[in-house]
Amino acid sequence: MSSEQLFDPILAATEELERSAINIRQIHGALKSLTAENLKSLETNSQRIQEATAQLKLSHEQKTADFAAYEAAMLEIEAGKQLLDENKKLLGVAEEKLKSSADSLYQSGLLLAVANSQALLDHLTKLPNRRLFIDRFNQTILAGHRNKTYSSLLFLDLDKFKLINDQYGHEIGDLLLIEIAERLTRAVRDTDTVARYGGDEFVIIISNLNIDQKAAVARTELIVEKVRKSIAMPVTMGTGDDEFVLDPQCTASIGVTVFLYEVGDPKSVLENIISLSDKAMYQAKQAGGNQSRLGVCG
Numbered sequence: 064m065s066s067e068q069l070f071d072p073i074l075a076a077t078e079e080l081e082r083s084a085i086n087i088r089q090i091h092g093a094l095k096s097l098t099a100e101n102l103k104s105l106e107t108n109s110q111r112i113q114e115a116t117a118q119l120k121l122s123h124e125q126k127t128a129d130f131a132a133y134e135a136a137m138l139e140i141e142a143g144k145q146l147l148d149e150n151k152k153l154l155g156v157a158e159e160k161l162k163s164s165a166d167s168l169y170q171s172g173l174l175l176a177v178a179n180s181q182a183l184l185d186h187l188t189k190l191p192n193r194r195l196f197i198d199r200f201n202q203t204i205l206a207g208h209r210n211k212t213y214s215s216l217l218f219l220d221l222d223k224f225k226l227i228n229d230q231y232g233h234e235i236g237d238l239l240l241i242e243i244a245e246r247l248t249r250a251v252r253d254t255d256t257v258a259r260y261g262g263d264e265f266v267i268i269i270s271n272l273n274i275d276q277k278a279a280v281a282r283t284e285l286i287v288e289k290v291r292k293s294i295a296m297p298v299t300m301g302t303g304d305d306e307f308v309l310d311p312q313c314t315a316s317i318g319v320t321v322f323l324y325e326v327g328d329p330k331s332v333l334e335n336i337i338s339l340s341d342k343a344m345y346q347a348k349q350a351g352g353n354q355s356r357l358g359v360c361g
Contacts, residue, residue, distance in 0.1 A: 182194065183195040185258075185259040187237055187240060187241065187259075188240055188241055188244035188259050189244070190244050190248070190257055190258050190259045190265075191256060191257070191258040191259075192258065192259060193258065193259075193260055193261065195258065196256065196258035196260065196266060196268075197333060199256040199258070199268055200216075200256075200268055200329075200333050200336075201329045201333075203256075203268050203270040204324055204325075204329060204332060206270060206271060207270070207271070207322075207323060207324045208324035210271060210274070211274050211323075211324075212270075212271045212272060212273060212274050212279075212323075213272045213273055213274070213275075213276060213279035213280075213321055213322065213323050213361075214268065214269060214270045214271065214272055214279075214321075214322060214323075215268075215269045215272060215279070215283040215286075215319055215320065215321045215322065216266060216267070216268055216269075216319070216320050216322065216336050216337070216340050217266065217267040217269070217286075217287060217290065217317055217318070217319050217340070218260070218264070218266055218317070218318040218319075218337065218340035218341050218343070218344045219247075219264065219265040219266070219267070219290075219294075219315045219316070219317050219318075219344070220263060220264050220315065220316050220344055220348060221243065221263040221264075221294075221313055221314070221315050222313065222314040222315060222316055222348070222352035222353060223311045223312075223313065223314070223352075224236070224239070224263040224313065226311055227239060227309055227311065227313060231300075231309070235300060235309075238300060239298060239300075239309065239313060240259075240263065242298055243265070243294060243313065243315075244257070244259065244265070246293045246294060246296070247265060247267065247290060247293070247294070249293070250286070250289050250290045250293045251267060251269065251286065251290070252269075254270065254271075255267060255268060255269050255270060256268040256270075266337075266340075267290065269282075269283060269286055272321070276321070276323075276359065279321055280321050280357070280359060283319060283321050283357065284357065287317055287319055287355045287357070288355075290315075290317065291314075291315065291317060291353065291354075291355060294313065294314060294315045295312070295313075295314045295315075295353055297309070297312055298312070298313055314352055314353035315352075315353065316344050316345075316347040316348035316352045316353070316354060316355075317343075317344060317347055317354070317355035317356075318339075318340040318341055318342065318343030318344025318345070318346070318347060318355070318356055319340060319343060319355055319356065319357040319358070320336050320339045320340045320343065320357075320358050320359070320360050321357065321358070321359045321360070322336055322359070322360040322361050323360070323361030324361070325360070325361055335360070336360065339358055339360055340358075343355075343356035343357065343358050344356070
């Protein structure tokens, strides 16, 4: 065997080792390159994970804050509901008190109206009393001054009223006064005033008759006669089997003053007109009653 033949396997083996070394170096280089890329990718991914973790942490913190705000808002709502319920209760109490106050005010108004009515109206006949009559007379004086018209005052005193009262009793006497009040009211205009002056005395104010004295007197005479006849009509009391006609029959003596506006204190003017009418009434009564006497003032 030659020396060349002896080294051929060694040479082949050496070449194979060299090729293996080259492959190993290539593989090592590839692994090194792959490792660098993996490390870079791992770093990138790690950074992303950190960012995602930070974002998640912020999101969690925001949600935690939002939840806390939500709970706080719910507490506020509950507190608001409680306050609303309390206010509703207070409103209900206030409404009850307001209703009670309104009822009290209404009752007070009714009482005041009744008091005013009692202060201005006669309790028996419900006609104006002397106080309201004076007010109406003053209004008549002012209207007469403004319109330059005559008015008249009738002063009436019932004839034989005491006899009727003594014979039939005060209850029948009161019913008679009520009946006479209704007849007087029907005998004059709604704009005129019929008042109970006291006892069995009545006064009537006939306002704004006429600017002419004679016409005013003529008109007054017609009214006075209508009033006299109205009172003189028989008065029937009771009903059915208890019905009876008053005997003696009630009549009235009437004193009349036709007047124009007088300068002076209203109280003095009224006293003067009342005095003149009262004197005329007594003249009618002295003449036998169921009559009238008329005078003119102004």
